[in-house]
Amino acid sequence: MGSSVKNLDIIHQQLLTMQQSMTDKLASIKETVTKEANTDWSEQAQERENDEVLDALGNEVRRELQLVNLALHRMKEGDYEYCDDCGELINIERLKVLPFTNHCIKCASKRD
Numbered sequence: 001m002g003s004s005v006k007n008l009d010i011i012h013q014q015l016l017t018m019q020q021s022m023t024d025k026l027a028s029i030k031e032t033v034t035k036e037a038n039t040d041w042s043e044q045a046q047e048r049e050n051d052e053v054l055d056a057l058g059n060e061v062r063r064e065l066q067l068v069n070l071a072l073h074r075m076k077e078g079d080y081e082y083c084d085d086c087g088e089l090i091n092i093e094r095l096k097v098l099p100f101t102n103h104c105i106k107c108a109s110k111r112d
């Protein structure tokens with residue numbers, strides 16, 4: 001039991017670090033987009049392409065941030081270690097590698 005709590009502590013820290021870096025990343029993406037909105041007309045085509053890339057990047061980070069937030073919420077509620085589908089314990093090694101997963105390996109592979 002004791003070691004399991006310690007593992008969760010480590011994962012909790014990991015999730016907080018991820019949350020922070022994703023928030024930072026989103027902020028800098030937003031900043032880049034805002035900055036580029038002020039450049040010349042001639043550069044607009046190139047700019048639009050960049051915006052699309054940044055948009056896609058931003059969406060992906062936002063999606064991951066959502067998962068991280070959900071994992072932190074699940075941790076607070078005490079159901080972090082349990083699979084969303086079958087309710088069984090998710091392997092701690094799996095959680096260490098994929099801290100924001102909410103499915104055990106069996107259910108995750110069924111989904112693929």
Ligand SMILES: [Zn+2]
Binds near residue numbers: 084085086103
């Ligand atoms: Zn499961």
